[in-house]
Ligand SMILES: Nc1ncnc2c1ncn2[C@@H]1O[C@H](COP(=O)(O)OP(=O)(O)OP(=O)(O)O)[C@@H](O)[C@H]1O
């Protein structure tokens with residue numbers, strides 16, 4: 052890749068190998084009608100900085116629940132979780148939002164671009180919460196869109212893009228603030244195989260060339276082959 | 292920095308059907324409210340322009356309007372030489388008795404009759420009302436059956452053009468002049484020579500007496516002297532104070548209009564609220580996405596409140612735009628104390644327009660707050676699943 056990427060390879064990325072996520076005895080129970088659903092059952096795990104983890108498991112095994120806890124969106128019933136040495140469950144709402152904006156890039160299965168905003172504006176959104184001025188924001192947005200190969204689609208609305216392109220814009224949005232950790236919940240779930248391959252290659256490159264730690268939830272065994280580490284969840288329990 | 296306003300504007304445009312319907316509801320409400328404000332503003336001006344602070348109006352004690360009052364010529368003689376009254380070049384006190392009666396005339400356009408105030412003026416009557424200026428013809432001459440018509444009355448009634456003949460009292464009266472008076476209530480009156488009128492209506496007494504004081508201090512002294520003289524049994528007040536009291540004849544309009552506007556405002560608030568609730572429900576996933584991107588709850592709240600306010604302000608602008616062509620429109624109302632037709636103009640002053648926009652803004656704030664609050668409190672995970 053010939054693109055200048057200095058702005059994207061942040062010096063704040065922790066040393067490769069050091070644990071960036073440390074979960075101990077995470078439990079999550081939901082009360083549904085009269086019976087209890089156990090989404091996470093005593094999950095303890097570490098994710099090393101610089102790793103690319105595929106989180107696999109059947110539907111309902113608790114993959115999204117775990118991912119959302121790492122993103123400080125969800126809270127456990129019990130257990131502890133440190134992400135980048137922060138006790139994320141201690142955050143209040145505002146702190147969690149601020150922390151996510153700085154350190155987490157979140158990628159959805161359904162892309163979740165705002166339909167009335169152009170690709171450029173969608174990618175710029177998280178930057179509006181930073182101190183960057185307009186020119187700096189533009190620089191970041193253009194760089195992020197170049198990284199996903201969509202610099203020529205900057206002013207298109209989501210509905211003018213294909214699903215694969217939408218997901219690449221969503222990845223650019225997740226990248227814009229140069230976060231340490233990229234969390235993706237079935238990022239290829241809604242894509243055809245060619246678009247899926249493109250997305251997986253981008254994630255691989257971000258991990259390999261830019262030092263991003265990637266945690267990707269997936270059903271697809273082929274997608275999992277792109278990861279360095281594969282973990283399985285089964286009925287809320289982490290398999291060895 | 293907040294969620295960009297273009298996000299809200301484009302969503303309003305995207306759901307243009309709902310946006311337009313809501314905005315039209317707000318427009319109607321704002322139009323009614325500002326119509327009432329304009330009406331009151333015109334009424335206020337009509338009465339405020341009437342009256343000179345140096346003029347002291349004297350009526351019979353216990354009466355608050357000229358039509359039912361009466362003052363004998365004897366009493367007039369007793370008050371016209373009180374200290375503090377200005378004199379003219381001939382050394383005569385500036386004091387004049389008016390005879391005020393209400394007559395019924397045919398309205399223009401043929402839709403029935405309406406009452407008009409007919410004022411008989413003595414020799415000093417015009418000198419005491421320097422604001423009145425002829426726009427056509429000449430002033431009626433003493434000893435003749437001549438009348439001058441105020442411009443507002445001329446617009447309202449038939450046969451009031453120069454040379455026209457009006458029938459009241461014991462016969463016909465010829466229109467010889469038309470006058471204006473800075474938009475005051477006098478413009479709704481017809482003026483005639485007092486002694487001719489007194490003979491026609493069999494009313495030798497005066498309805499009221501107008502005195503010109505030498506200074507504002509002398510005016511208040513005159514008011515005090517006349518009010519405190521038990522034998523006179525007269526009521527005095529400055530002309531300005533009198534017309535300020537008359538403005539209260541707008542109170543019933545203001546009250547009924549206020550009630551209507553209030554009910555409509557509640558309706559418009561609910562319309563805005565309903566539209567915004569729909570928008571919030573429709574965009575639940577977008578809201579959750581914004582929160583995950585790091586926008587805190589207050590940003591979401593602010594964004595949706597702003598959207599609601601933009602929506603109702605748009606309605607407000609539509610409402611004002613629909614009303615502006617009516618600016619200056621002349622309308623009439625019944626003066627509730629004299630039961631004669633008061634004519635005045637609708638006045639959409641900048642003040643009225645600003646009030647209308649503030650009103651629209653408040654509708655948006657109130658209507659948008661609950662949906663925006665709901666949006667900001669929504670659970671991210673539930674919204675993402677839904
Ligand atoms: N808010 C909730 N209320 C009740 N049950 C819930 C809730 N959220 C998750 N669950 C349950 O917790 C379990 C784990 O859910 P989760 O979404 O983490 O699974 P998943 O592995 O991501 O599944 P999928 O592959 O279908 O996305 C499921 O049984 C789910 O039904």
Ligand SMILES: [Mg+2]
Pocket residue numbers: 114115116236
């Ligand atoms: Mg899931």
